[in-house]
Amino acid sequence: MNVLLDNSQLFIDGFKTTGILFVFSAFFALILGTIVAGMRVSPAPAMRAAGTLYVNAVRNTPLTLILAFFALGYPRLGLPEINYVVAAIIGLSLYTATYVSEAIRSGINTVSVGQSEAARAIGLPFMQTLRLIVLPQAFRSVVPPLFSVFIALLKNTTVAAGFGVLEAGAIRATLSDLGEPLLPGLLWVALIFVLLVLGILTPLQRYLEKKWKVAR
Numbered sequence: 001m002n003v004l005l006d007n008s009q010l011f012i013d014g015f016k017t018t019g020i021l022f023v024f025s026a027f028f029a030l031i032l033g034t035i036v037a038g039m040r041v042s043p044a045p046a047m048r049a050a051g052t053l054y055v056n057a058v059r060n061t062p063l064t065l066i067l068a069f070f071a072l073g074y075p076r077l078g079l080p081e082i083n084y085v086v087a088a089i090i091g092l093s094l095y096t097a098t099y100v101s102e103a104i105r106s107g108i109n110t111v112s113v114g115q116s117e118a119a120r121a122i123g124l125p126f127m128q129t130l131r132l133i134v135l136p137q138a139f140r141s142v143v144p145p146l147f148s149v150f151i152a153l154l155k156n157t158t159v160a161a162g163f164g165v166l167e168a169g170a171i172r173a174t175l176s177d178l179g180e181p182l183l184p185g186l187l188w189v190a191l192i193f194v195l196l197v198l199g200i201l202t203p204l205q206r207y208l209e210k211k212w213k214v215a216r
Helices: 002-006 008-040 045-059 063-077 084-110 113-121 126-141 143-163 168-177 182-211
Strands: none
Touching (some): 008 045, 008 084, 008 182, 084 143, 168 182
16 A cells, blocks of 8 residues: 555556546547448448458557557658657557457448348438448447457557556556565556446446447
C-alpha cells in the first residue's frame, strides 16, 4: 500500500494517459473499423480488395512495429510533427480497427440476406442499405466480441510505454528509477487494470447487450 500512496501522483498521471489513449483509440478504431467492414462486404471488387489488403497487412504486423513507425519513422518523412501521445493513438487506432472490422463483418453476415434484397428492391443503394438496415442490426449482435477487442486495446496501450509515452506501462520504469520495490508496483498496476475491465468495461458491455438484445 505504501508504494501506491507514496507514488499516487505517478499512478494518477499514468492511468490518466492510459485513459486518453484508450478512449480516443477506441473511438477512431470504431469509426475506421466500421468503414473497413463496409468495404469488405461491398459489391465493388476494388473496395473489397482494398479492405482485405488493409486488414491482412495491418493485423499481421506486430503492434510494436506499428508504434515504432509512428514514433521513430514518421518524423523522418517531413510531415507535420506530432507528439508521442498522438502517434500512439494513431498506431493503436489503425491496429485495433482491423479487429473491429472483422467483428462488425461477422455481425453483418448474421443479418438476413432477404433484408438487403428487399432494400434493393425498393431502390435503396448499397450505402443506404448498409447504414440504415444492416449496420444497426449488426452492432446489436457483436457487442461481446467488440468489447473483447476494446479490452485487448486497453491492455495494448501499455506497449506505448516503450516509445516515450508516460502511461500505466511506464510506471514500472519510473518506480525503478525512484528506488521503489517493483513487485508491489506491478501488482498495483495489474489490479487497477483488472478493476477497469471488471468495473467499467464489463458492466457497460452487459448494459448494452441487455439493451440491444436481439431475439433469435
